[in-house]
Amino acid sequence: MKWVKVTLRIGVVSLVIASFFFIQRLVMPKYVNGIVEGSLIETYYEEEGNHDVIFVGDCEVYECFSPVALWEEYGIPSFIRGSAQQLIWQSYYLMEETLRYEKPKVFIFNVLAMKYNEPQKEAYNRLTLDGMRLSSAKIKSIKASMMEDENMIDYIIPLFRYHSRWSELSFDDFRYFFNKKKLFHNGYYMRVDVRPVTTFPQGKKLPDYSFGDNAWGYLEKMKKLCDNNDIDLMLIKAPAIYPYWYDEWDEQIREYADSNDLIYLNFLDLIEETGIDYNTDTYDTGLHMNLSGAEKLSRYLGPILREKYGVPDRRNDTELSRIWEDKTTFYYEMKAAQETELAGK
């Protein structure tokens, strides 16, 4: 009965490995309360249907554009692959990874990340990288993002990083062990509350306004990736008034866009055109847009995507329409829930 023994041994080894995965899953942060942004990246893998437009970038994309508004008004299926302080190389490798699953018509990159030339903080790295599935793109992204005292293996086997959370485990860690509650759709982080802008900040003088070589290198890589795959690259700057966006920075991006035949939209210069009202369209005094702001920006962006890039209206696609119907329902339910919560305060 040799085969029984062998099967038994394989079974035991599998069980041991599975138990380590179980423990890892348990101690990993669930990001369902508090810093929910940590759940954004992983939602992409649950997606059904393709997207014609993929946004990449930091909080200035996942809070400033509404995929449901783009769908409802223009029939454009889109997804936001963004996370808090997502660095340009992280966005690049997310683009590279996206191509394993689908081929969009347009990638839209928010250029605020150009200000960072080096890795910044492990906590932010985690928000993007922990959500990615293991792939060569993830490995490259980790390599590019690690701080000096970090280790690649801590990202590949997150148990090594989060093992000390055993003493912080809460009910949520067990409750959301298998299934997390749905907090987002299509990578959009909805906020309906309003906190108007009170003062407009003035940027501190910088010793040097040039973007770093590393950041430029990745922008160039993004362009090449799009060129090689026959995808359009669009550059945007969301209308967030802080972190401050310097004219000198804007000029560099504009020059790059002009010389490479790219469209660059700085929404800070398009306040009138988009109809953004800093008294009603932001939930945190101008750092990020609320739902109203995000819908306005999406409504402005839709026609550009259609006219300049030929992104078609897919509302006639019955399969896609079914998928988006569910998303739209979730969207309005979440909106209503947040409004009810606000009214109760």
Added chain:
Amino acid sequence: MLFTSYEFWGFIACLFLLYYLIPRKYQWVMLLAASYIFYFLAHPTYLIYISVTTMTTFYAAMRIGQLLNVQKAHLELNKETFSKEEKQGYKSSVRKKQRKWFIACLLINFGILAFLKYTNFTIANINSLLSVLGTGERLTFMNVILPMGISFYTFQAMGYLIDVYQGKIKPEKSIFRFALFVSFFPQLVQGPISRFNDLSATLYEEHRFDFKEVSYGFQRILWGLFKKLVIADRILVAVNTIIKEPDEYNGVFVFVGMMFYAIQLYADFTGGIDITIGIAEVLGIRIKENFNAPFLAKNITDYWRRWHITMGTWFRDYLFYPLSVSGPILNLSRWSRRRLGDGLGRKIPVYLTTLIVWFATGLWHGSSWNFIAWGLTNGIVIIISQAFEPLYARFHNKFPVKGKPLYSAFEVIRTVLLMSAIRMFDCYRDVPLTFRMFGSMFTTGNFSALFDREVMKLGLSGADYIVLAAATVILIASGIRRKEGSMRDRLEKIPARRRYLMIYLLGVIILLFGAYGVGYDATQFIYNQF
């Protein structure tokens, strides 16, 4: 590469695979290459020092051996013609030549160690002296890198040289094999200090993959990681909190710090040695044990027979014994017996030798007055306990409590407290502060702080304390049950399912409760610095 770093375990995994895949006759070559790679990765310049020690010791030992062979051949050839005096004269001339090689090699290697380890300490003391004398002159400190494990490999190599010189062993013929003996990487960083006789055979022989041996080694590694990561590196936070703020943490905190440091050092050092021995076992190599339940010792002499055994025996065999029969000590012995009588006169040279050995032991541990004071205190306590032996004997004659469980427990606790108190020299930044903090245990009277949960946190959470308490209980229980045989032998006797479950649980405990990764300082083993 730290023993607790991922890189190190990647390195071990690769070595393990290759070691059992290549032809067995090349296994020792692979170990030599791995040892030099390990050392190179730590710092390329380290290789220069270890190579110098290897080459000079190998060559000197070879010359000493050759001279002995020539002597043997010459005496054999002239067996019939040489008179007794001629034989003696010839032997003495050969011995002189051997001594030249021997002393030259000792001077070079201990010179390198002394220069690298003690130059700045000497400069600091000269500067202090100049400052006391009121001169404005100051010597500049030198920028020297202390190679990792230099104290260990120098002692190991010099032990070999002394053994060859004393004719206890024959010199190794291959410089590469000898290089492996000096540089064998698992024990390079914190010992044990092996003897050539003990290590050479197992190091150079061919090793077949033996599941039981590999499994034993793996278990030993896990046990070492448990001690280091779950206990030592966790309790370290509290120890550092106490010793870095002596003005704030005095009185009862000093006592807490003293006991915590005792646990930390034990878990750290024995954990490191467990990992070393475990790695060697996984490769089929047997290394001598360095500990034998030291906290079950009933007196300080017994303690030093159980703690850092290979260092203790090195000093005993290569310093204490030769010193005891050296000319100056024998002269002193004659003089003191003449002047002070047979009783005290006989003891004076022994006490002096003891103090010299302990001074050297302290100095070996580190270039600071703290370590010298630590060594001398050990020596003094040993001398006092030896001097009081007749008194103890009389006490035990009157009160036959020896061997009774309660008295044995008292002896164990007394030794633990005594050794922990002496070890305070390791903790505080200088000797006067150590004495001040020791005194504060008896004068401050802040015992109520023991019951203040906030104050007693010392940088640890409640959960950390629970883990520490549970892990320390496991540690103590395993130490107490050592008499029943090694833990692994006992594990081997229980059904395989239960055994593997226990090993698995130990792995899970280390993974979950170990202090490692981001958020923890990668903590070097305490004995790496010696």
